[in-house]
Each structure stands twice: as C-alpha cells, then as structure tokens.
Amino acid sequence: MLKKFSIIGLTLILGTTPILASVFPHAIWKPLDEYTASKSENNVINQIAASEQVVSIMTPEPESQERINILLNHHLELANAYNSIGSYEKAYENFKLYIPFGESQGHDVSYAYAKLMTLQPSLEVFQLSTNSSAPYFGAKLEPTQGVIYGSYYDKDPYVGVAYNNEDIRSRYPAEESMLLVYLEFGQDIKTPYIQNMLNLAKEENKLVFLGWNTAGSTLDTANSSDFPLHQTPQEYIASTIEYLSSQGLDTLIRFGGEMNNGPSGRNVFTGEVDPAGFIESFQYVSTIAKQYDNVGMVWSPDDIGGLDTPFEMFYPGDEYVDWIGVSMYPKKYFLDQIDTSDNKDINESIFIAGEHANPIKKIEHIITFMQEHNIQKPIAISETGDHHFVRNLNIETTDWAKLQMQKTYTEMFYKYPQIKAINYFNNSLHWENSFALHDNDILLETYNALVSDELFIKEYGQPATIGYKNITNGGIEIGSDIELSVSAYYPYANDVNEISVKYWLDDMLLSEATQSPYTINVGQDALAGKSELKVEMIVNGEIKQTQAINLMHN
Template structure:
C-alpha cells in the first residue's frame, strides 16, 4: 500500500514538474516572441509594435494598470490572426495582473482564455492556469433537504435508468482504507467503535502474480462489508494474461461470497505507474479481465479508476461502457504541491471542483466512486497544522460532494499518515482528536450508506437537492446546507436574510440553517451573505424559497398532485383527493361547475367560485369560495376536513392541516 501511495505522490510530483516546465516553456516562448517582433523589420512602425513597446515601457515604470489595454489589444490581435501562442502569452499577462490586484472575476476570465489558446496551439500549458482559476472562483450554492424518494432516485439514475452492479438507488457508500490506522488496522470490526459507524467498503491492495487476498475477505465478512481490491500489475501489463493463475484468482473471488469492487491498474493515466503509456494494451487487458470475471465471478464489479490528474490522459484509457461497471478516481488535495512548502501553496484548491470534469464525462452512464481520497490535517515537511482546513474539506467531501454529484455513489478514505513518504502529509483520521470527532459527526448522516446492496437507499429516506428554480418549495421543515468557497479560503461567518431580515448568523461548519414552514411564506426571498475572517462581506447570493401547506389524515402524511395553497389568507386544500381519502364519492358537472360529494347519509353540494355550500340541503357559508387551480378544486381546509365528521387542527409552525376521522 505504501508503495502504491508513494507512486501516487510521485505522480503529483510529475505533474508539478510538468507544470513548472510549462512555465519555463512559456517564458521561452515569450522570449522568442519578443525576439521575433523586436528584430529589425519594417513592422516595427506598425500599431502592433507600438502597443508592445508602450506596454513594456509602462511595466518598466511600475504602471501595469496602464499596460492592460495594450495587452488586451495584443492578445485580441494575435487571436484574430491565428497566432495562438502569442495570444495565450498576452492573456497570461492579463490574468496575472488581475489576480495580483484581487479582481478575481476578470482573472478567471483571462485564465480561461489563456488555456483556450494554449489548447489551440496544441499544448496543455494552460492546465495550471485553470487550476488557479478554480482556486479563486467564488462559489455560493445551497442544498435543501428533501424526502421525495421519487425525485431523489431520479436525480441519481443514469440516462438509461438502469442501476449498475451493486449501485445504490441513492446515497453514497462509506469506504475506508484502515490497514495503517493504529486504532483499527485490519480488524474492520473495530471501525464502528472508533468512528461511530460501520463502513460499507474496505480497501485492500493486491499485486498481479500473488494469490487472491482471502484474509481481507474474511475480515470484510466479519464486518458485514464489501471489499474494494486495488489490483496492481507491478511488472507492467505484459504478464497480464488469461491463464491458470487468473482463473484460480477469479474462482477464489467468487468463493468469497461478498461484493467485490475490482480496481485493476488504477491511475493508469499517470507516468508514475508501470502500466502507463500504452492505452490500447491497457484496454485490451481490462476487457479480457472483464470477460473472465463475468464468466467466473459475478460478484465482481469492474472499476475503471484513473487519477484526476493529468486530465488530458484520462479518456484514451477508457475500456468502453460494456466493460466498466463503475468509474473510480484517485483524488487528493494537499496544502502544498507534493508536500513541498517551497512550491506555491495549494490550500485554495477545493476537492469539489476536482471531480467536475470526470463527473460530467461519465456520470450520465456510470456510477462514480472516489476510489482513493484524503485530506491531510498536518504537513510534516512544513511542520504546520491544517486542522481547520482539513475539517473544511472533509465537510465538502462528505456533505457537499454527495449532494452536488448525486451519481457519486461511494467514497473510500485513504486513512494513512505518510510521515515517511515523499509527500509527508498526515491523512490519518485518528491521529487528531478534532479530525476524528468531526469525521464521526459527518458520517453519522444516513445518506452515507454503511451496507452494500443493490438499490440501497438511506434508512430515513432523506436526501438533498440544489436550491434552484426547480427545487425551492418545502413542507413542514427543512435543512439547508451551503457550499461556499471564497478566494480567502477561510470563512468568518455566513448570514441568512429572509425577505430582507437577518434570521441567522453561522460561524461554524457546516454553516447550515434549519427552517420551519411557518417561518417561510410563499414567494419568500432568502439571501445568503458570506464574510471572510476580517469581517468583510465577500459574496452573496439570492434564492427563491417557499413553504407549502401539508395535510395529515389520521397520522399519515398525504401528497397531492395539486398541493394546498394559501388564497386570500385562507388555507385551501384539494377537495376531491381528500374527500375520496375520507371515503366519499365525488361528482363534478362541468357545465354547471357543481361538485357533489356523498358519504353514507351525508351529501355535500357546492359550486365553483360561490361561497354558499349545502350540507344535506342546508345552506352554509365559506370564508373563501371553492376555486379551480390547475384544473383541481381547492376549498377551505376546515370545511373539507369537517364536512364528513372529521376533526381539523392547524399547526402554524409546520403549516400542517391535521384531519382526525376517529376511525
């Protein structure tokens, strides 16, 4: 395991070196461009050269702000004539300037343009610029608690509507690599006593040529868990073949009798592994393994799992939808690139955005898992404590990412202190009492599943949806969880204002808010305001939010195609739906717009838009006439509930109409 993880760190080191190399190459390209344009030539007198000279002169005098329009002209000029590298170089000057003065929106715009033109030039040198753009991008999102299981399952389904092998209907499996955890080790049954909850998946490492890891299966069975096996061909792909060794391995896997997520030759897109460099051979071997296990071990789900970097080398290794059950990814963040404090700090990097590209590419047809992930709370190289940063990103990992990415169906945490490895980051959960306690608090959420089974779902049925134009109404009560990311990294406080009035101020993670329906009238406006540690407001966003009236009949919550509504101050409920649930028959005459309902010896008659109703022929007056709303008849709740002898009560806090029939 340690070797594998070290290889992963070498990979990030390689990326770092590659990006530093890109910076050198950018400088070289810049020098070449200057040399080319500054060579003796009649073109010196043209407007392009004038802009170039003016910009250089202003910069030499310390007037970068005045150089901006000249850089803009030059960038646009070179873009218009197809000189992509020069265009990228001048957009690079613009993004660096705006980043330096804290105008992050402009900086992001130019970082993206710089990358666009490096791509057009056939180079990946803009990758580091996109990473910086993500670091300084302000994000304010809200996720709202929802108990509509139909809606939650629909969001978590692939396009074809069919769940993959062992895929939950919604929710996210909890996974853990615990072998180097001093409090758990390989005794998986101890996890619950240490972290307060059993985990669904445990990670084990195996190597091609070695026997099937039966000892890990035994421990997983004891813990009532599944196994993720990272199977690594340490001598490269050539020895991987359909032979007696493979068939025996497959038979042993079948005999294990538990779900196995098989992650063969992961991080294949990184030059730090021996199985990198030949996508066609990799695909051939992966497909062969798929076919063998499909025949020999149906309890194996094939996991194709690149690293999240380098991103441009991921897709060529994809074996194809027919051969992949799950798409995994190794995704780590760290305070310093490769653990090296001499390199630029990485604490502004968020794990949330790191998944976006892979998710957008594959989630429409495959469930995703974070096959390996971690957030260090201590840097041994720098001798710095990052507990606050670790908690911030653990909350994003276990709350925000499952809600933002509903097709993210498993997270396996790499629970290791890498004190002796080159990265020297401490990812261990149990090394820090604060981190261990916070992790335990996060994973108590039922949305994080502790058992692998087909079409599993949270025990309480609750999930979260983005608060947006399609999801802005709740019943009884709700909980809001924000995803807030600012260039300052650390948040001082989050303030909530409802219809212009501040109703809550949060200074601790997760900065959430609980609301009762009675606090939120229809058509309300909720504003979330974000302040940095210095007390300065640095972001805000406004959301539409409404609560709806709920109806409960004899203790059962009822759902209606047309929900209740408040009209002219009266609570109006669906007449036909409730009458029929109370055992009445309902008839409607479209020509006269008359409704007749009967139950036993009781007959109710009313006419749409009239306040007079008749109970067994005796006239009564309604506070508000029955009305047609979206083709459904709504009438005052108390009348609807009491018409056939029920008792009606109203709870203003939860905005709930309760009807008790006595049956």
C-alpha cells in the same frame, strides 16, 4: 520605416523579427510604449490600462499573424494582471479569450484551462429531502440512492489485522457498508489477514472494494518480486475472482488503480507509459469478472495525474467498466514543498493544490472527462485522505484537513449525487504525509460525525432514505421545518475561516454559518408569510455572491 518593440514586447509578442510599422494601425504604438514602460516599472494598473487599449485597437483589425501575436500576448498579460489584483471575473474573461489564440500557435494552454476552472466562483443551495432522487445508471452493485462508504483499518493499532467488528465500532461507531481491501497482484487472496477482512464483510454484510494493485502494465509483469506467481497470470486472475464470488461477497475490483500516475500504466522494462498494455490487462480481468453477477469492475485513475497522461489515454471502453473511480488527495502544499517560485500559481492551479486545494474542484476533472465522452456510470472515490501532518515540512495541518474532509463528505456529494461510494485511506506511512484518523482525535471526531449522516448507507443493500436537492435555480418546498446547506467556492479562498454564508428571509437575517456545509435549520414559524430566501457568500468579510430563492408555500 522600421520600428522595434522593447525586449519584453519583442520576445513575448512577436518573437525576434522586426515588424514594419505599416502593418499596424498608427494608434497602436502609444499604448504599446505605455505597456512596456508600466511593465518594467511593475505598475499593474497602468499595464492593464495600456493592454486594454491595445486589445481594443487590434480586435477589429483584419486577420493576420501580427494580430494573432499581439492579441495572444495581451489577453494573457491582462489575465495574469487582473488575477494578481483579485479581479477574477476579468481574469477569467481574458484567459478564455487567450486560449484560441494560444492553441492556434501550438502553445501549452493547460494553465489557462486550469484558471477557467479555479477562477469560477460558485454558490449552490441544497435542501434535505426525503423524496430527492439521485441519478441511477443500473450499474453492477450500484445503490439507487445514497453513498456506500468505508475505510481502511489494518494499520489502525486499535483494530489491526484481526479486523474484529467490536474493535472497529469502539473507534468508528457508524456501521460502514463497505471495506477497503488491498491485494497485490500475485498475492494469495486467502492470506490470513485478508481473509479476516473478507470474513468480516460476510458476517456483517459489507461490500468489498478490492484495490488490486499491479506493478506493471501487462499481465506477465503485473506482480512484483515480493509476490512471485506459481501459475499463469490468467489462472491466478480466474481463481482469485472465482474465490471472491464463491464466498457470496459483492465485490468491486479496482484493478491497476492510478494507471495515469503510477506503475500499473507503465512498461516495467522501459519505464515508458504503456496505455495499450494496461487496457489489454484491464479488459482481460473485466471479461472474467463479467461471468459473476456479484463482481463489478472499477476503472480508477489518479484525479489529475500527469499532463501527458490524460484519462482518455487509458480508458478501456464502456463495456469493460461498471464504475468510474478516482483517487483524490487534496494537498495543502504542491509536492509537499513551500513554493516561492514564479511557477507557484501555475502548479497549484493545474494540480488543484495549495491556495486552490478543494475537493469540489479536484473531482471536476473526472466529471468533465465523463461528460465529454458521454460516460454514464456511477462514481466511486476509490481512495481519499486529508493530511493532518506534512512529513517533509514537519508542519501540522489539522485545521486545514478538517475543512477538506468536511467539504468532501458533504458539499461534494450534494453537488454530484452520481458519486455513490467513498473510501477513506486511514493510514500513516513513514515516507508520506499522515492521513490517519487513528492518530488525530480532531479528524477522527470529524469523520465519525460526517459519516453518521443518513446519506451514507449503513446497511449494504439498503438505499439511503434521504438526499440533498439542489434548489439554487428552483424553489424551497415548505410544508414543515427545513434544513438547508450550501456548497460555496471562491478563488483563493480555500483555507480555514475564509468563507462564511449568511441566510436572509426577506430582509431578516436568519443566521451566518461559518463551517462547511454551512447548514441551518429553519422552523415553519419563521417561514410563515415570507416570500424569498437570500443566501450570501462572504469571503474574508466581503459579499462576493448572492442567490435569491423563492419560497413555495403549500
């Protein structure tokens, strides 16, 4: 006989073709009917129970298209249902099981992959150490230890285009080791306000991080109408790089940044993505830069970009790249809009925004790309900024921005010590959100406190004398007082005051830290005679993850 699924079951599971009942085990029909009924009643618990029965019946069945269709649908349905009730471990398990079925049918599984990233909690513990070693790749201008850091000051009314060091220090006391300088392709490197920045870099011994922006993918379209070339692009490139080198400046060139999400990766005339044009342009500039020992190249995409413009599409090859860079801007609201649509979680998961906004997760995209392609390079955060005001919505977001900044400048560097440079985009433009430090005292104070840490290099050319050792799977070295910090992540807990961390020595509560990076200092007396440190991640009042670490007494 013929038996048809309901509209929901039919369209989601098997398309529109009736299926012979003899194709399926007889036991399947009852849970399928229960699934359809619970789905229409929006009864998530019953829906989960019914789908679990369907999966348990169909999993051992012989391979067939019908088996694929049913398991594909019900793993996805289970994943979404478990996700909706906060059962994230089960959701993760079912998204992972769904992916091979979805891929075999040509489905877009980007959401499922995004959920594998955003649904994994993590709790890692770090100990401040004077003998911790960061990965070292021997790249041009790479420090052996620590983070070269800087900012962008020429839109700061307290500094302006003069770039006077005393003015900068009056607002930003810690001595940065790098200056972020923007140059539009075609613009004269000797333009007075740019020269002011270069002079400061020379006088105060700072690395120059040159954001050399292009208006198109090819060299003959790289300059905009604002900066007409009076020589060939090749002559302009050669003279610019030669001038930088001749000034005795160590310079990292980020050429054509954000090519996966901007004009530098597109054909000016058609608007189409043009990876071949970008790669040829980048390789040419890199070939010129290689002639100078004090000039390095940074290949720097947007942290996620478009789903149809993956990193590998634009990668010019290891021999042309000294550093991997990335632009990373956490977003409290996807597209700066309050999303009430059914696609809210899809968009926020894929683009690490909204409820999933977290710099530790955003940086994972480029980390994963490098691991998959065995790219052994130091990483620079070419630009980052934490918006304290969403212009489209007229919403103040300072508390949220402070949390994002704290995680970026602490947890991210502890977890990924191969990140060795960072620039803060200290700016407020009338057409976008405000990331500026100069118009927000809370963020300014937070930034100044964070970069005062000894991990951030204050004198360019001198490595940091400290690091943060990951002791999650090891032990705590005890010989003196210790400082411990934590990188903590839990799904959908990325706003203020949602996560805290408790530290226990054996059965004694030491402290509960409520602000990233959840740092505590423990004296030798408190450690005496103790054998274990326990660290708990508390999410909205509930213990969600625990790490136990042995104490190694000298």
